[in-house]
Amino acid sequence: MVTSSQPVPPLGLTLSHLSHSYEMPSGARSVLDDVSLDVEPGEFIALIGPSGCGKSTLLRLVAGLETPDTGTLLADGASITGPDPSRIIMFQDPTLYPWRTVHSNISLGLDIRGEKNPEAVAAAIRLVGLEEFSRAWPHQLSGGMAQRVALARALINSPRMLLLDEPLGKLDSLTRLAMQTKLYRLWKSQGFTALMVTHDVEEALLLASRVIVFSPRPARILADIHVDWPEPRHREDPRLQSLRAHILEQLETGISPLATA
Amino acid sequence: MSNSQTIPASASPTASSATTGHLAFAPAVFWQWLAGPVWLLAALVTWKLPDRDDFPDTGQFAFLLFAVGLCLLALTAIGRLRERAPWALVLGLGLGAWEVMQAKFLLLPRPFFGTPQDLLDVFLTDWKRLGDSLLHSLLLLVIGYVSGSVLGIITGVALGRSHHIRYWVRPIMRLIGPLPPVALLPLTFVIFPSTRLAGEVLMALAAGFPVAVLTWSGVSAVDHAYYDVARTMGAGDRFLVLRVALPAATPQIFVGLFMGLGASFAMLVVAEMLGVKSGLGFYMQWAQGWAAYPNMYAALIVMSLMCTTLMTLLFKLRDHCLKWQKNGLKW
Known part of the structure; x- marks a missing residue:
């Protein structure tokens, strides 16, 4: 259950030769093209690429919400065949259930599995600092608070891997900064592997231990960058600035594959 | 933290809608x-x-x-x-x-327009038969409406969730649904052993069709991400239908329930006037036949009270089930 003192063993991931396409009226549209990636347990990986390039599809495949056309996905060596509470996905929209209060939105995962654990729910609410709002309805929350509820709803499942599909994409810039810190601290304390899609290069370099740069659709991996300088990281850090410029250049051209940094 | 536009949790949605909705x-x-x-x-x-x-x-x-x-x-x-x-x-x-x-002063033509005491007299002398008629009408209405609504919701959810059921049921719905249930009255009186059962079936049909269509539309419109969220936490089909699709479609289902209730009222009166030998419709028909106009007015008043009470109860139920919505119509 969720307590900051009790980390879960993080999940490792092996993706090999993943390809995927969607049926469109105009024919099959390929979104992933031969993507292979190894994720060590406990890594924080940022996936960056032009919008619509297939990063979100990659997350859905890892979550088990869809199955790839070809290629294999292994979580800790076991094949991913469907969704599992150890791999929780979080979307750009909070997607809270409007008919449930904050409290019962957070306890969703427990309800689904028929578990009762009021202490865990209370702990999750405390973790995101929403004690006063536990009886509020989702429509009474601001965007940042709603996303924090979504975060607590994910964490109550003690996920071994958190799949973040641009979770901060729609927040205003101040809320966004606060949420980045929150997310980073939770990753540090809860011990899950994180896979985050983002369009914000700076955000990726601040939070992630590894940044994967994708080409335009169908997504191929252009670069795999280890961000290994120590914390705390600062936006003004010259290393961050130069790496940021480098990645942006990659995204603009999007053609020449770069060797692993 | 990011409490940019916080609203206190204690501010209940009903209280806020009452103050903003209409001035006292x-x-x-x-x-x-x-x-x-x-x-x-x-x-x-x-x-x-x-x-x-x-x-x-x-x-x-x-x-x-x-x-x-x-x-x-x-x-x-x-x-x-x-x-x-x-x-x-x-x-x-x-x-x-x-x-x-x-x-x-007797200013209005006599048999059609009674006096207030004529009307009072009906309630004082004939209250037993009026009450009995009310009870029969209520029974017929409630059995027909509730079974029709339940079947309608089940059909609607099935239509919204299953390709197979859509394939087989949709053409039938399209053929029978728009037909006014009244048109089936002669047929049902022939098919069913009792006029009472026939009335109940017609009432169920009258309520069931709008409920099924609106439930279907509500379930089809459910944000797919709602399912994804539950699935990623391990939810099975049962949870997805009962705890995600159904609550998400509740606002639409209630629109169907209101339409169905109105249709049931209409069906009730027609069924009781034309076949079922009890209830307020039958009483009214009888009163008119004997030119007992005060009795007809009395039955009309009782029927109107019954309808408005049932409508109010449905509104109360909706307010309870949809208390999570920001605001709604006050009856």
Whole structure:
């Protein structure tokens, strides 16, 4: 259950030769093209690429919400065949259930599995600092608070891997900064592997231990960058600035594959 | 943290909608003190002015007006009449005017327009049969409506969730649904062993169709991400249908339930007038046949009270089920 003192063993991931396409009226549209990636347990990986390039599809495949056309996905060596509470996905929209209060939105995962654990729910609410709002309805929350509820709803499942599909994409810039810190601290304390899609290069370099740069659709991996300088990281850090410029250049051209940094 | 536009959790949605939705109507104290005396005046006129003909229960009617007048005065004194005062006043004026026009001066053609005491007499002498008719109507309506609604919701969810069921059921729905259930009346009276059962089936059909269509539309419109969220936490089909699709579609389902209730009312009256040998519709038909117009009016009043009560109950149920919504219509 969720307590900051009790980390879960993080999940490792092996993706090999993943390809995927969607049926469109105009024919099959390929979104992933031969993507292979190894994720060590406990890594924080940022996936960056032009919008619509297939990063979100990659997350859905890892979550088990869809199955790839070809290629294999292994979580800790076991094949991913469907969704599992150890791999929780979080979307750009909070997607809270409007008919449930904050409290019962957070306890969703427990309800689904028929578990009762009021202490865990209370702990999750405390973790995101929403004690006063536990009886509020989702429509009474601001965007940042709603996303924090979504975060607590994910964490109550003690996920071994958190799949973040641009979770901060729609927040205003101040809320966004606060949420980045929150997310980073939770990753540090809860011990899950994180896979985050983002369009914000700076955000990726601040939070992630590894940044994967994708080409335009169908997504191929252009670069795999280890961000290994120590914390705390600062936006003004010259290393961050130069790496940021480098990645942006990659995204603009999007053609020449770069060797692993 | 990011409490940019926080709203206190204690601010309940109902309270906020009540204050923003409509301003409270507060008539002057003058009006409140006038309501009771108007009824007392009406009582005095009824009692003292001689009747034009030999009407029953004039004394009882005068006493009723008198009693209501005293109650209104008492309510005013404890400050509970408030915004109801103008209505109470106008009602007293209306009853008094009706009494004077018809009972005292006979200004309207006789058999069709009765006096207030004629109507009161029906309630005083025929209340047993009226009550019995009400009970039969209610039973027929509730059995038909509830079974039709439940079947409608099940059908709607199935249509929204399953390709196979859509393939087989949709053409049938399209063929039978738009047909007014009244058109099936002769057929059902032939098919079913009792007219009562036939009435229930028709009522279920009348309620079931709008409920099924709106439930279907509600379930189809459910944000797919809602399912993804639950699935990633390990939810099975049962949870997805009962705890995600159904609550998400509830606002639409209630629209269907309201339409279905209206259709059931119509179907009830037609069924009772044309086949079922009990209930308020039957009573009205009988009263009209015997030119017992006061009885017909009395049945009409009882029926209207029944319909509005059921409608109110449905609104209460909706308000309870949809208390998570920001605001809604007040009945």
